[in-house]
Every structure is written in C-alpha cells, then in structure tokens.
Amino acid sequence: MPKTTRFHRRALIALAGPALLLALWAGVASFGIFPPSLFPHPWAVARGLVLELRSGRLVDDTIASLFRVACGFVLSVFLGVPAGLLIGRSRWAREAFLPLVNFFRSLSPLAWIPFAILWLGIGDPPAIFLIFMAAFFPVVLSTSAAVANIPSVYFRVARDLGIEGTELLREVTLPAIAPQVITTLRVTSGLSWLVVVAAEMIAGRDGLGFAVWDARNGLRIDLLGAAMVVIGVIGVVLDRVLVQLTRIPSVRWGYER
C-alpha cells in the first residue's frame, strides 16, 4: 500500500472512536432520557465552545492554567532531578530521605489545598504549590531509581577513558538516566494537568478549573462541557509534545531494547 493511503487509513481509524462516542452522546441527548438541564447536547457544547472562545474567556483561562502547570512542573523538575541524583548516588542520603519522599508521594496533593489557601491565598501561588507537591516527589523517586540502576560497566569504562568529576555527570550519569527521566516527565506533566484543574476549582479566580466551577455555579452545563473538552484536548496535546523528547536520537536506545 502506498504511504499516503496508509496514512489516510490510520487517520480514519483514529477518528472512529471519537465519532462513535459523539454519535452515542448525541443519541442519548436526543432521546431525552435525561432532562436537557442535566445532560447537554453535543451541539449545545459546541456552541458554548465557540462562544467562550470568541469572548476570549476560554483562551485566557487556558493560558492561566498552562502558566501554572509550566511553573509548577519546571520547578519540580529543576529541583527534583538534582535531589534524585543525590539520593540515587549517596547511600546516606537515600536512607535519610527516601522514606520521606515516599510519604509525601503517597499523600494526595489535594489534601494540601486547605494549607495552600491558608498560606498562599488564591490565584497563581497556591496552584503552583499544589502542582509542585504533586510532581516533585515522583520526579525525585524515579530519578533516584534510574541513577541507582545505571549499569556499573559504564562507570568502569568511564574510568578507563579518564572521564571524571562533572564530566562524568555530563557524559555518563545524565545520558544514562535520560530515557527514564523523560518517561517520568510525561507522567508528571499529566499529573500536573490533573492537579491544576482541582486547584483552580477551589483556589482560583481564573483558569480552566475555575471555568468548570463557574459554569456549574451558573448552571451552564453547555459551558461545563466546553471547558471539559478543552481540558482533555490540552492534556493530550501536552503529552504529544513531551513524546517528542523520546525522538531525540541519543535517548532512543532507552525505548528500543
């Protein structure tokens, strides 16, 4: 089969799932099984989506949410990867801190919401704090596990070749953990996206989570549906963007064995 037809076929198959869901949704809404005030028609949601996009509100909310996720996520990665390196390399640090990391990792970030509001009020800071609490500990844990699992043969070769100090970090340790860290980035970015919506529902005055809450308070289930569609689509796009990192030639080995 020529390449383009194969591509078209795959695109068609990929659209089959959403099309089926849409048809089902429209069917249920049209038959009036649920009152329209509780179950919006897809058409109403589509109209709401256009309306909110035109007014710019949905765009602003999206930007606000993405900004918070970016801040919280970048913060967790820039602090979490070095912390993971330390815990992975030093037995002392591992024994001292690993139980703590596991404790905080098991603590739902949503449990921090009251403290976040008490300490940081509402707006960007509490949301960023909550995202950080959700993403930081998984990053630390998986980085430290990756470091601890680097085959010793790489360090022996490095020693033979005279690679040491910061060069060892740059030449061996970081590239050796890169594939696993990238996988963790994908997981935690998804986690951050989940958390920001919850954070904004309670501690926000804008953002997609706030849009959800606002629509519910105004009994605008069409806008509620529209906000949910945007949240899902952006979550998928975020992951697709981060998947691009796995295409970097020097990390391919981690995914092809």
Add this chain to the structure above:
Amino acid sequence: MNGAAGTVLLRMAGASVAYGDVEVLRDLQLEVRHGEFVAVVGPSGCGKSTLLNLASGWLKPQKGTVERPERLRMVFQQDGLFPWRTVGENVRLGLRHVGDPKERDRRAAALLALVGLSAFEAHYPHQLSGGMRQRVELVRALAGDTDLLLMDEPFSSLDYLTRLRMRAELARLLKEQPRTVVLVTHDIEEATQLADRVLLLSDRPGQIRDEVRLEVPRPRSATDPEVVRAMHAILTKLGLESDLETIPAPGRKEIA
C-alpha cells in the same frame, strides 16, 4: 608503548580475595610481560572476573600485592559501549588522549575502517548486531595509548561463527597495534588460538594450577596442530580427556 619486551607489566604476588566467607582467589601468583598474550581459563565461578577486577584496580586484594600500570583498557562481555553515543563518538571517546580534534576524527575513521564498520559511524550501538558492537568495543579499547588490555569474556555473548571471526579480527588487530593482553574466557579453543600462555584456574578458591605454552607465533588458526595439542593438554589436565583417546597424529589418515 612504554617498556621493552620482557619487562613485567602486571604482577600479582600472593593476591587473595574473599567476599565474606567465600574465598574467591587464594595466593595468586601471576606475571605478565610486555607484549605477551595471556589467557586465563577455568570453570565458571572460579574467580576469573575477580582476577581481572584486581588487574584493573576496580578491586583491591585483601592479602598480597598487585602491581599494575596506572592506565589500561578493559573490554567487557557486552554493552560496554555508551548507548547514547554513536559508534563514531564512542571510538572518539577512546581517543581522548589525542589533543587535535581533526587528528582524532582521522584516527577514529581509520579504526572503524579496520573493522569494516565505516558505514556505521553515525549509527547508535543498539542499531548494530552483537558482533558489530564487540568490534567497535575492541577498536575503542585499542584506540587508547595504554599498553595493557584486559578482556572479560569479550566474545561469549556471540554465536560460534561470529566468535571465530572475532578471534581472527582480534589477532589481526593485535598484529597491527601490538598490546599486552590478559584474556579471561571459559572457551579453551579461544584461549589456545589466541594466547602465548594459557593459565588454568582451579575451582574456588581460584589458584593457578597449571600453565600451557604455545610456541607457534600468532596469529594462528583454530585447527593449527599446536592449538589442537594445547587444547588436548588442557582438556587432559582438566580430566575431560584421557591420554588413551589420542588425537590423530599428523600424517596419519583421519577416519571420517
């Protein structure tokens, strides 16, 4: 290469290693002279790898002494190449002592050509077969300016025919760039084909219990009468072949 032929490059005197209660090597005496190719064979678990770890300095003996050159290169069983580096970059890492980048590129290209892998310079190790990877690892080790080369069962993960090819390749490479080699292997044929001296390690705790010398100069074929004689001597010493089962003497008709 430093040192004239005959100077001792590696010396172990009474070296002993134990992991907890398990004595791995006991009172090891070993001298490897400049330019020699010494193979160490023995049953698995007899401490062959421990012997190499002593030689490389990765491990310190609990008793006895190890005199070894400060710098050396080791070839590992498999996966010693950095998978995040291309084949060419891996070889260039082996040429770190060469200051001029242009000269480094030139030498890396020459080394890859030596093992017929010029076309794979930009490939990553995981895109190569096991035999190709070991060839790259060999030239990366040979790229160094160090004399002593330690090899830890470098071909054991390869299939038999590839192993034969790799042996021929190694013998040829050593002819072009002579090195002092200590090869640890469980493959007696490999040891006798490649080495000047084959040391037999006993069961744990490992001790050198015998030595077989080969007088025919390297490189030699796997079926060279001298190699067959040495193999027979080793198998006899290991109790795997008795002197009654004689091998066909040269000149006598072989029965198919």
